[in-house]
Amino acid sequence: MKPVEIAKGIYCLPAIDWNIRDFHGYSVYKGSTYNAYLILDEKVTLIDAVKKEFADDLIKGISQIIDPKKIDCVISNHTEMDHSGGLSRVMHRIGEDKPLYCSKMGHKNLSKHFQQKFNYHPVENGGELNIGNRTLSFMETRMLHWPDSMFTYAKEDRILFASDAFGQHYASLERFDDEVGDEIMPHARKYFANILLPYAPLILKLVAKVKEIGLALDLLCPDHGIIWRKDPSKIINAYVEWSEQKPKRKALVIYDTMWHSTEAMAEAIVESLGDEGVDAKPLKLRASHRSDIITEVLDAGAIIIGSPTLNNGLFPTVSDFLTYMKGLKPQNKVAAAFGSYGWSGEAVKLINQELEAAGFKVIDPGVRINYVPDEESLEACRELGKKIAQALPA
Numbered sequence: 001m002k003p004v005e006i007a008k009g010i011y012c013l014p015a016i017d018w019n020i021r022d023f024h025g026y027s028v029y030k031g032s033t034y035n036a037y038l039i040l041d042e043k044v045t046l047i048d049a050v051k052k053e054f055a056d057d058l059i060k061g062i063s064q065i066i067d068p069k070k071i072d073c074v075i076s077n078h079t080e081m082d083h084s085g086g087l088s089r090v091m092h093r094i095g096e097d098k099p100l101y102c103s104k105m106g107h108k109n110l111s112k113h114f115q116q117k118f119n120y121h122p123v124e125n126g127g128e129l130n131i132g133n134r135t136l137s138f139m140e141t142r143m144l145h146w147p148d149s150m151f152t153y154a155k156e157d158r159i160l161f162a163s164d165a166f167g168q169h170y171a172s173l174e175r176f177d178d179e180v181g182d183e184i185m186p187h188a189r190k191y192f193a194n195i196l197l198p199y200a201p202l203i204l205k206l207v208a209k210v211k212e213i214g215l216a217l218d219l220l221c222p223d224h225g226i227i228w229r230k231d232p233s234k235i236i237n238a239y240v241e242w243s244e245q246k247p248k249r250k251a252l253v254i255y256d257t258m259w260h261s262t263e264a265m266a267e268a269i270v271e272s273l274g275d276e277g278v279d280a281k282p283l284k285l286r287a288s289h290r291s292d293i294i295t296e297v298l299d300a301g302a303i304i305i306g307s308p309t310l311n312n313g314l315f316p317t318v319s320d321f322l323t324y325m326k327g328l329k330p331q332n333k334v335a336a337a338f339g340s341y342g343w344s345g346e347a348v349k350l351i352n353q354e355l356e357a358a359g360f361k362v363i364d365p366g367v368r369i370n371y372v373p374d375e376e377s378l379e380a381c382r383e384l385g386k387k388i389a390q391a392l393p394a
């Protein structure tokens with residue numbers, strides 16, 4: 001680990017996970033980074049403790065700056081194990097009696113994750129901690145990303161340590177937005193779509209609150225990926241846009257197929273949408289990762305799901321995707337279903353049930369085709385495409 005001084009006396013300690021490719025079901029093809037931060041002041045303060053596998057790496061990083069035993073206190077902004085997994089090892093190294101500051105929910109959740117009793121100091125929302133020449137203030141950010149999540153703001157330095165918010169799963173030697181450039185935005189967008197989308201209404205409230213109190217920011221420091229230095233407002237404004245989920249004239253035809261019949265239907269629907277001036281994409285589930293599809297879902301106005309009927313049910317990849325999408329609660333989209341079948345043909349009905357349960361407005365009963373679509377069947381698919389196009393914004 002190579003510590004990077006991000007402001008005078010404040011260091012980023014990045015545990016770079018170059019080789020991770022699956023982050024609890026989310027494909028992270030550029031790896032990830034778990035950032036901890038060290039503040040040198042009268043009370044030397046460590047913020048967060050990275051993933052367990054990188055705990056020794058973190059201790060080595062700290063040792064390049066200061067003897068770890070000189071750390072006076074630790075702040076845990078979030079319990080999830082990619083930021084707290086190394087806590088036990090780190091506390092053992094720096095002294096298990098050192099104060100550990102966290103939110104009240106953090107106290108509860110950390111106590112459930114670790115057997116040993118740390119010297120917990122639960123903090124209030126808006127509470128402050130003076131560490132010498134600096135004041136750290138705490139802001140509860142429940143459900144961003146867990147009930148225990150909070151931000152820590154270094155007032156004098158105008159630095160916000162934002163835990164999961166504003167992060168990206170991205171492994172690189174660069175530490176700042178101005179070093180990486182616009183390449184980072186697709187990663188930030190994918191991270192938002194797959195991690196924070198269910199909490200979009202809370203994000204809008206949080207951003208409004210941050211603007212209301214006029215929180216000044218020189219650095220916006222997430223626990224994943226690069227730090228926003230050049231223009232922290234760029235990612236904050238992007239979060240507002242992504243949270244609003246204003247539908248575009250864009251439709252995704254998400255499907256899987258057994259013997260290409262459902263695929264032929266998907267192609268007819270996409271072609272028809274394209275003829276109507278819709279930005280339409282076919283996304284076959286065994287060719288596109290669910291987390292990449294969800295990133296596309298973010299600004300789509302319509303989702304059309306196709307599945308063959310397999311053993312009276314849905315094709316497994318379609319079930320997988322519907323479950324994943326339902327949990328992420330995308331908003332403001334119309335939807336429809338289609339699929340081929342041999343003899344029982346339940347798939348379209350099952351998709352409609354799932355779409356309605358997930359809060360989508362299903363605008364058509366759907367198209368079911370027996371075995372192989374003929375020209376008349378394909379015309380029914382094209383008509384579905386037209387109907388979807390009419391329901392989208394101009």
Ligand code: FEO
Pocket residue numbers: 078080081082083145146164223224
């Ligand atoms: Fe990066 Fe919710 O943990």
